[in-house]
Amino acid sequence: MAAAIIGGLLNKNYSPALIRVIESDSKKRLVIENKFKVSSMAEFKKIDKDEIIVLAVKPQQAESLLKSISTEISEQLILSIAAGIQIESIGKWARGHKNIVRSMPNVCAQxxxxxxxxFTKEVLDTKTKLAVEEIVSAIGEFIWLDDESKMDAVTAISGSGPAYIFYFLNAFIESAIELGLSRNEAEKLCGKTLLGSSHLALDQLNDLQNLILSVASKGGTTEEGLKQLESYKLNEMLLKATRAAYEKSKKIGLEFN
Known part of the structure; x- marks a missing residue:
């Protein structure tokens, strides 16, 4: 995810000179330097108060890292993409640090x-808020939440969601092959069907039922296929899947916070 953010910023003509990476693994550090032409170092050092720290670590690494750099930071903004780690915990491990924004991107950032x-508990000044939005907009779109507890729902929906889509697409391709199409034919037809349908749906998200009806003619093939999906209660299965991911997110949060 860190690489996705760096790549996104550079694609938006952000200067490599404005990005520094702290990576303790020398091999990974060399890969980052060669790929993005940004400077990197093995250890965190004092930085200017108006710089932004992007906390791009696994949740189990967050506590030890923040404690190790807590004496080196003061007023800087911490933008955390550490999954499940709450703002209260980040502040505690960073010796009472307050200037924190928590985020949850997804794999499509690549x-x-x-x-x-x-989400943030603080009132950000306009300059800082715009800086945060500039960073995350380099990997797509963003929304601000009004309650940190919603992050578990975000994890279950947009965080885990791409895997549900990939799972569906893979099953769709396998079904096409079962009906006699070659893998190349199935991948092309299913992939483009999903892509085109997604774009069309985005224009009419508040009217999806009518979109369905526009394809499912009375007594036609689509209607027959939809009856099968309804008979297997696809809506209920999707709700169970997202609910399970939501509960797991809450559980992981309790473990690490």
Whole structure:
């Protein structure tokens, strides 16, 4: 995810000179330097108060890292993408630090088509808020949440959601092959069907039922297929899947916070 953010910023003509990476692994550090032409270092050092720290670590690494750099930070904004780690915990581990924004991007950030949820307990000044939005907009779109507890729902929907889509697409392709199409034919037809349908749906998100009806003619093939999906209660299965991911997110949050 860190690489996606760096790549997104550079694609938006952000100067490599304005980005510094702290990476303790020398091999990973060399890969980052060669790929993005940004400076990197093995250890965190004091930085200017108007710089932004992007906390891009796994949740189990957050506590030890923040404690190790707590004496080196003061007024800087911490933008955390550490999954499940609450603002209260970040502040506690960073010796009472207050200037924190928590975020949850998703894997589509790799192609700058992600969606990132943001939350902060502080009132950000206009300059700082715009800076945060500039960073996350480099990997797609963003929304601000009004309650941190919604992050668990975000994790279950947009965080885990791409995997549900990939799962569906894979099953769709396998179904096409079962009906006699070659893998190349199935991948092309199913992939483009999903892509085109997604674009069409985005224009009419408040009228999806009519979109369904526009394809499902009375007594036609689509109607027959939809009857099968309804008989297997696809809506209920999706609700169970997202609910399970939501509860798991809450559980992980309790473990690490």
């Amino acid at each position: 192609i700058q088509l992600g969606i990132t949820a943001l």
